[in-house]
Amino acid sequence: MATRVKDVQTNVEDLVTAREARAPSRQPLAVPIDQPVTFPLELPESEARLRTPAVGQRATRPDGRLHGLGQTQYIDDITFPHMLHAKILRSEYAHARIVSIDTSEAEKMPGVIATLTGAEVPENSFGPTYQDQPILAYPIARHRGDGVAAVAATTEQFALDALEKIRVEYEPLPAVFDPLEALEDDSPKVHGGDTNIYTSKVIKKGDVEAGLAASDHVFERRFSTQMVEHVPLEPHATIASWDGNGRVSIWSSLGRITLGREDLARTLQMPQSRIRLIGTVVGGNFGGKNEITNEPIVALLSRKSRRPVKAIYSRGDEFVSSTIRHPFIMDYTTGVDNEGRILARKIRLVLDGGAYCSWTGTTIGKGSILAPGPYNIDNVLVEAYAVYTNKTTTGAMRGFGAPQVCFAYESQMDDMADALGIDPLEIRLRNGFSENSLSPTGQSLQSVALKESLTQAADRFRWKEWQA
Amino acid sequence: MRPMNYIVPESAEAAVAILAERGENACPLAGGTDLVVDLKHAPGNINALVDVSGLEEFRGIDETDEGLRIGSMVTYGEIMEHPVCIEKTPEVVAASHTVGAVQTRNLGTIGGNLVTCVPSADSAPALMVLDAEVTLIGTNGWRRMPIEDFFVGPRKTILEPCELLAEIWIPGHTLGKPSSFYKFGLRKGQALALVNAAAALELDGDRIVEPRIALGAVAPTPIRAVKAEALLDGQVVNAKLLDEAAKISVTESKPIDDFRASRNYRRQLIRTLTRRVLERSVEIARERQEKDKLH
Amino acid sequence: MLVELTVNGESRSANVPPETTLLKMLREYLGLTGAKLGCDVGDCGTCTVIVDGVSVNSCLMLAGRADGCDVTTIEGLATADELHPLQQKFEEHGALQCGFCGPGMLISAKNLLDTNPEPSVFEVRDALAGNLCRCTGYTKIIEAVIEAGEMMNQEQATV
Numbered sequence: 001m002a003t004r005v006k007d008v009q010t011n012v013e014d015l016v017t018a019r020e021a022r023a024p025s026r027q028p029l030a031v032p033i034d035q036p037v038t039f040p041l042e043l044p045e046s047e048a049r050l051r052t053p054a055v056g057q058r059a060t061r062p063d064g065r066l067h068g069l070g071q072t073q074y075i076d077d078i079t080f081p082h083m084l085h086a087k088i089l090r091s092e093y094a095h096a097r098i099v100s101i102d103t104s105e106a107e108k109m110p111g112v113i114a115t116l117t118g119a120e121v122p123e124n125s126f127g128p129t130y131q132d133q134p135i136l137a138y139p140i141a142r143h144r145g146d147g148v149a150a151v152a153a154t155t156e157q158f159a160l161d162a163l164e165k166i167r168v169e170y171e172p173l174p175a176v177f178d179p180l181e182a183l184e185d186d187s188p189k190v191h192g193g194d195t196n197i198y199t200s201k202v203i204k205k206g207d208v209e210a211g212l213a214a215s216d217h218v219f220e221r222r223f224s225t226q227m228v229e230h231v232p233l234e235p236h237a238t239i240a241s242w243d244g245n246g247r248v249s250i251w252s253s254l255g256r257i258t259l260g261r262e263d264l265a266r267t268l269q270m271p272q273s274r275i276r277l278i279g280t281v282v283g284g285n286f287g288g289k290n291e292i293t294n295e296p297i298v299a300l301l302s303r304k305s306r307r308p309v310k311a312i313y314s315r316g317d318e319f320v321s322s323t324i325r326h327p328f329i330m331d332y333t334t335g336v337d338n339e340g341r342i343l344a345r346k347i348r349l350v351l352d353g354g355a356y357c358s359w360t361g362t363t364i365g366k367g368s369i370l371a372p373g374p375y376n377i378d379n380v381l382v383e384a385y386a387v388y389t390n391k392t393t394t395g396a397m398r399g400f401g402a403p404q405v406c407f408a409y410e411s412q413m414d415d416m417a418d419a420l421g422i423d424p425l426e427i428r429l430r431n432g433f434s435e436n437s438l439s440p441t442g443q444s445l446q447s448v449a450l451k452e453s454l455t456q457a458a459d460r461f462r463w464k465e466w467q468a
Numbered sequence: 469m470r471p472m473n474y475i476v477p478e479s480a481e482a483a484v485a486i487l488a489e490r491g492e493n494a495c496p497l498a499g500g501t502d503l504v505v506d507l508k509h510a511p512g513n514i515n516a517l518v519d520v521s522g523l524e525e526f527r528g529i530d531e532t533d534e535g536l537r538i539g540s541m542v543t544y545g546e547i548m549e550h551p552v553c554i555e556k557t558p559e560v561v562a563a564s565h566t567v568g569a570v571q572t573r574n575l576g577t578i579g580g581n582l583v584t585c586v587p588s589a590d591s592a593p594a595l596m597v598l599d600a601e602v603t604l605i606g607t608n609g610w611r612r613m614p615i616e617d618f619f620v621g622p623r624k625t626i627l628e629p630c631e632l633l634a635e636i637w638i639p640g641h642t643l644g645k646p647s648s649f650y651k652f653g654l655r656k657g658q659a660l661a662l663v664n665a666a667a668a669l670e671l672d673g674d675r676i677v678e679p680r681i682a683l684g685a686v687a688p689t690p691i692r693a694v695k696a697e698a699l700l701d702g703q704v705v706n707a708k709l710l711d712e713a714a715k716i717s718v719t720e721s722k723p724i725d726d727f728r729a730s731r732n733y734r735r736q737l738i739r740t741l742t743r744r745v746l747e748r749s750v751e752i753a754r755e756r757q758e759k760d761k762l763h
Numbered sequence: 764m765l766v767e768l769t770v771n772g773e774s775r776s777a778n779v780p781p782e783t784t785l786l787k788m789l790r791e792y793l794g795l796t797g798a799k800l801g802c803d804v805g806d807c808g809t810c811t812v813i814v815d816g817v818s819v820n821s822c823l824m825l826a827g828r829a830d831g832c833d834v835t836t837i838e839g840l841a842t843a844d845e846l847h848p849l850q851q852k853f854e855e856h857g858a859l860q861c862g863f864c865g866p867g868m869l870i871s872a873k874n875l876l877d878t879n880p881e882p883s884v885f886e887v888r889d890a891l892a893g894n895l896c897r898c899t900g901y902t903k904i905i906e907a908v909i910e911a912g913e914m915m916n917q918e919q920a921t922v
Binding site for chain 1: 796797804853
């Protein structure tokens with residue numbers, strides 16, 4: 001073992017030597033403002049880059065060659081003999097009770113081998129935190145993207161034609177779309193009960209009211225962000241094949257196959273040992289493929305039809321039926337002294353959860369902890385609420401709530417700098433975290449390079465010149 | 469896509485005859501960049517496609533004594549690379565360049581764009597400021613009209629059932645006329661115009677002659693801003709005059725509120741884009757005057 | 764209907780229903796799964812192939828339209844001996860992450876370099892405007908295209 005470690009070290013040294021040898025030829029960034037930036041941009045070598053063999057190196061992927069040759073196999077590139085194609089009918093209403101579903105006409109359509117409704121799903125609920133989401137909505141549809149029935153046919157077009165023959169009788173229910181309205185007592189309740197709030201989080205540090213009272217200036221503003229779809233270029237895709245021994249093999253574009261297998265075992269009501277879940281190469285995830293979607297539907301259609309079944313989401317399905325980023329409504333109240341030092345920050349976050357919980361638990365946690373920003377503030381209060389609405393389900397997406405709150409606190413830093421006549425960079429340096437700063441939840445932070453990064457970045461893009 | 473018949477007619481007359489025979493279940497197919505999408509997602513009752521994209525009568529770009537003839541089935545990609553278009557109708561080339569992206573421009577045809585007749589069609593304003601005309605062929609033979617008369621409403625043209633757009637003619641006297649086109653979309657590639665604008669004019673000394681302003685995505689069809697044109701006609705060029713014309717062109721428009729932009733935002737775009745196309749056209753006219761002086 | 768194509772230099776044909784798109788024919792009838800279905804409406808560019816020298820969205824083109832045409836797909840870029848310079852440079856730069864946009868991106872880039880071997884950054888961006896990538900932010904892709912162009916020019920010069 002010892003020799004192996006030594007080998008690695010030698011390699012690192014070689015790399016550093018090689019980079020040092022190259023270093024003189026690299027010129028610092030010096031592009032006059034009035035000239036267009038040339039390409040590719042040459043960046044100066046920093047000490048840190050020379051110390052590590054990883055930072056600043058080109059990353060060449062092991063699968064890069066197959067990607068470039070067009071030989072990587074994504075699910076839609078896989079096909080089996082006698083394979084069927086599945087399509088899912090979506091709810092006609094944002095909120096409705098399904099009175100009846102009649103698939104008999106659809107079953108008579110050419111090429112149709114099997115149909116499926118929510119009532120046929122062994123355990124019709126799933127979700128990474130709360131199991132509040134149906135595989136196929138029944139008896140309540142809670143948003144337009146909810147599937148209500150599925151068809152497996154010999155071609156995609158036959159399946160699409162058959163969807164039009166499925167008769168669903170709905171009893172429309174009052175719906176709520178605005179997360180603030182959803183908070184009100186008399187709003188329609190997406191999952192019944194007496195509230196649409198399904199998760200909340202409070203973070204308290206110091207005494208926020210006293211801090212605000214002691215401030216020279218108090219800034220208040222509401223910020224909001226919109227829905228964002230991940231738009232992976234490969235849509236959600238699944239193939240399921242139920243074999244003669246009662247085992248099912250599922251090829252899925254799912255990112256978390258261990259969690260996925262648990263959810264499959266639960267929804268199909270069969271032991272995990274009977275389920276083989278194969279995570280294939282994924283054509284873009286970004287958080288949108290972190291939980292099962294159509295896998296149980298395709299598996300059950302395969303069991304009914306005794307054939308392999310493939311389902312690829314259309315781009316439309318992808319937008320309405322896969323998860324999206326939570327829109328946030330963020331109320332920020334921040335007290336500062338005359339020098340722009342933040343004395344207190346009070347924040348209320350309302351997360352538009354859409355119809356089901358999905359990864360809201362992680363999102364509300366990260367969003368709340370990060371909401372005050374990377375600033376030393378003695379008095380903090382964060383109250384966050386996630387509410388159900390009759391809209392597309394919000395879930396995991398890169399950053400889990402961090403980008404939303406960043407937009408709010410950084411916008412307010414600019415507001416404050418502007419009002420107090422302080423340079424926007426300076427106000428951040430005055431308040432920013434440094435080594436051993438405590439996060440709002442009391443964590444002592446290490447390796448904090450915030451101020452150095454800000455200063456270096458400002459130098460690089462010549463912040464002072466732009467200010468002049 | 470649902471089952472379709474795919475028919476390649478031998479001539480324009482044959483295409484019209486096939487369409488007449490098959491009735492409303494048949495549809496002419498040009499580049500397909502709009503139609504194929506519709507057929508996949510909202511097919512209606514169409515069961516036959518008559519592919520007119522290769523018909524000789526609808527192809528080619530030719531300069532004649534009468535002017536420039538652009539076949540309706542010429543693609544944007546072909547316009548962008550045609551030396552005569554580049555030299556004499558640069559703003560039609562510029563408008564073509566703003567449509568979709570390379571792949572869609574290589575399929576999409578200028579005639580298809582006009583027939584689809586969305587208010588934001590990029591080629592329309594560019595052709596309107598050059599006093600372009602169109603020729604149509606139908607069961608009653610050929611007819612010809614100014615391009616403005618071709619547009620009737622959103623997605624509605626003057627074409628009779630079974631009638632096809634055959635050619636676009638740019639008259640000889642407007643070839644090379646100083647002109648300019650700007651489009652504003654939410655991104656550069658693959659975006660529909662929030663507003664697009666084109667202008668063309670000549671300068672007689674310092675006076676504006678034959679001014680033309682056309683706007684897209686500001687009304688149910690692409691429109692000419694005739695009041696703004698009247699204000700400019702015969703007047704001495706100055707910055708205030710051009711801005712005044714731009715302001716008037718806003719009053720001639722009826723932009724809508726939709727998910728892409730608000731009415732108010734579009735009104736501001738109309739004024740800015742109109743002013744810019746006028747300024748640019750004047751600039752080109754001035755450069756031309758300078759050149760002529762040197763010769 | 765019988766559709767006959769020259770695909771990557773080889774004569775290929777298939778009997779397809781008339782409503783079949785060129786993309787479907789390539790993927791399902793000819794087994795060329797390199798070109799992908801991403802949006803099915805001509806926006807994302809994953810289905811890009813070259814037909815008679817120009818790049819097109821094969822999801823919007825009926826196979827019948829391509830009858831008799833010369834088609835180049837991603838499978839036709841490399842030879843048995845070596846990668847196309849674009850493939851080499853994309854690999855070196857890590858220009859493909861999930862890879863789903865790759866075949867279309869490379870074909871669009873090839874279409875550009877075939878006519879313009881020394882493109883500017885603007886020209887590369889313009890040429891790739893119809894190819895969406897959600898992973899990379901495009902920077903590595905643009906670098907790779909420009910370097911591939913340089914490599915092809917050098918190869919030309921040494922021939």
